[in-house]
Amino acid sequence: MIRKIIKIDEEKCNGCGLCVNACHEGAIEMINGKAKLAREDYCDGLGDCLPLCPMNAITFEEREAPAYNEAAVLAAKQRKTPLPCGCPGTNSKSINRSPCTLSNLPHNESHLSQWPVQIKLVPVNAPYFENANLLVAADCTAYAYGNFHNEFIRKHITLIGCPKLDEVDYTDKLTAILKNNNIKSVTVVRMEVPCCGGIENAVKNALKESGKFIPWRVVTISTDGVIIE
Numbered sequence: 001m002i003r004k005i006i007k008i009d010e011e012k013c014n015g016c017g018l019c020v021n022a023c024h025e026g027a028i029e030m031i032n033g034k035a036k037l038a039r040e041d042y043c044d045g046l047g048d049c050l051p052l053c054p055m056n057a058i059t060f061e062e063r064e065a066p067a068y069n070e071a072a073v074l075a076a077k078q079r080k081t082p083l084p085c086g087c088p089g090t091n092s093k094s095i096n097r098s099p100c101t102l103s104n105l106p107h108n109e110s111h112l113s114q115w116p117v118q119i120k121l122v123p124v125n126a127p128y129f130e131n132a133n134l135l136v137a138a139d140c141t142a143y144a145y146g147n148f149h150n151e152f153i154r155k156h157i158t159l160i161g162c163p164k165l166d167e168v169d170y171t172d173k174l175t176a177i178l179k180n181n182n183i184k185s186v187t188v189v190r191m192e193v194p195c196c197g198g199i200e201n202a203v204k205n206a207l208k209e210s211g212k213f214i215p216w217r218v219v220t221i222s223t224d225g226v227i228i229e
Helices: 018-022 071-078 100-105 148-153 172-182 192-212
Strands: 002-008 028-030 036-037 058-063 132-138 157-161 185-190 218-222
Touching: 002 028, 002 036, 018 028, 058 157, 148 185, 157 218, 172 192, 185 192, 192 218
Parallel strands: 132 157, 132 185, 185 218
Antiparallel strands: 002 058, 028 036
16 A cells, blocks of 8 residues: 655664654664664554654655554564563664663663763754753763762763764754753763863853853863862
8 A cells, every 4th residue: 555654764874773762663673773664564654753863864755565553563562571660672673772771670770861872963852851960971981980870870861972083073062952952950071181171162162152051060080080170
C-alpha cells in the first residue's frame, strides 16, 4: 500500500540515537552507528522522531510500504524483558538512554540523565534543557576526578567537549542553548591545563551574548585529580 512513512538520510545521521528513544513503536534501530528504519510495519507515520533529530536527517515520504501493524508492535513490547527499575528492555542493536536505565539500576552509580552529551551533538531545543542546572565539562575531568558523577553530573544536564581536539569554538552553540531555554545555573568543570581555557571562555562569552543573568561558577581539576578552585 502507498502510505506516509519516515525516511532517514544516513549521510546526515550522526548516530546520536535520539530518534530511537523517540520512536515508541520500536521501528528505528541503531545499526553500525547509524539510525535505520528496521521495521517498516512498526512505523505509524506520525513522526515523533522528527523534532528530536539534531541533524534534520529524518523526513516524511509517501511510498509503497507495509501497513502499520499495531498488533505486532504491542506484542513486541510485551516480549521485552523488564529491567530491574521497571523500564522495558531494548534490542541489543538499539540505544535507550532514558533516565531510568542510566540512573536507577542496582549497582549503577551513573547519574547521567540525558543523551547525547557532546556539545556538538546536542539539539539546541531539547526538552531536558527546560529549568535545567547545566554542567559544561571538559572531557578529561570525569576521568581525573573520581567522584565526578556524584558531585557534578548528579541533578545536572551534562554537556562535554574538548576545544583542543574538536578545534571549534563552542560559544555559538552554548549561546543558542542559553537563549532558547530556561537555564537555572551553569557549572563549568575544567582541567588545570591551558587548553581547557577554551571551554571556560566559551561559557563566559555565551553567558554575555545570551543577555541573561544566570548564576555560574568554574571548578578546576588538577592533573592529580584534586579540585584546586
